[in-house]
Amino acid sequence: xxxxxxxxxxxxxxxxxxxxxxxxxxxxxxxxxxxxxxxxxxxxxxxxxxxxxxxxxxxxxxxxxxxxxxxxxxxxxxxxxxxxxxxxxxxxxxxxxxxxxxxxxxxxxxxxxxxxxxxxxxxxxxxxxxxxxxxxxxxxxxxxxxxxxxxxxxxxxxxxxxxxxxxxxxxxxxxxxxxxxxxxxx
Numbered sequence: 001x002x003x004x005x006x007x008x009x010x011x012x013x014x015x016x017x018x019x020x021x022x023x024x025x026x027x028x029x030x031x032x033x034x035x036x037x038x039x040x041x042x043x044x045x046x047x048x049x050x051x052x053x054x055x056x057x058x059x060x061x062x063x064x065x066x067x068x069x070x071x072x073x074x075x076x077x078x079x080x081x082x083x084x085x086x087x088x089x090x091x092x093x094x095x096x097x098x099x100x101x102x103x104x105x106x107x108x109x110x111x112x113x114x115x116x117x118x119x120x121x122x123x124x125x126x127x128x129x130x131x132x133x134x135x136x137x138x139x140x141x142x143x144x145x146x147x148x149x150x151x152x153x154x155x156x157x158x159x160x161x162x163x164x165x166x167x168x169x170x171x172x173x174x175x176x177x178x179x180x181x182x183x184x185x186x
Contacts, residue, residue, distance in 0.1 A: 046085030046182035087182030096170030102132040141183035
């Protein structure tokens with residue numbers, strides 16, 4: 001079978017054009033987190049909030065808790081609505097002497113965000129004897145609250161009793177509080 005020079009020329013031109021303008025198959029990553037890019041996954045990636053918004057929330061939490069806080073950049077995953085990326089985490093650690101309970105601490109953070117126009121989304125809510133989670137939305141932004149405590153390493157736990165029935169002194173209750181903030185870029 002003889003193929004005409006025109007067909008060969010057209011096939012070669014098509015290959016050349018696809019090589020010059022086609023979609024890259026090489027995975028790309030966001031420089032800050034190493035997560036796949038939207039072009040690789042087709043997924044909407046989250047990114048951090050504007051600094052002024054984070055600074056305002058940080059100041060109110062610092063005032064309400066009267067503790068030293070940190071802001072970190074962390075990976076962000078929306079396990080309910082889908083999507084991932086990065087966000088800012090406002091974090092603080094302490095003991096039961098610093099925090100009354102996970103639920104009350106989460107409510108303080110929720111109230112601060114609601115005062116700034118955020119709305120609680122109950123799909124993100126979870127409670128247990130040692131932790132509480134909440135989620136709030138504002139436009140395309142999502143705030144995830146995670147307040148947990150665990151017994152100090154030197155606490156002896158009776159495996160036959162629930163954690164809430166254990167005699168654990170407040171200074172032996174190690175708290176971790178995190179507010180993770182991110183928004184969809186479009």
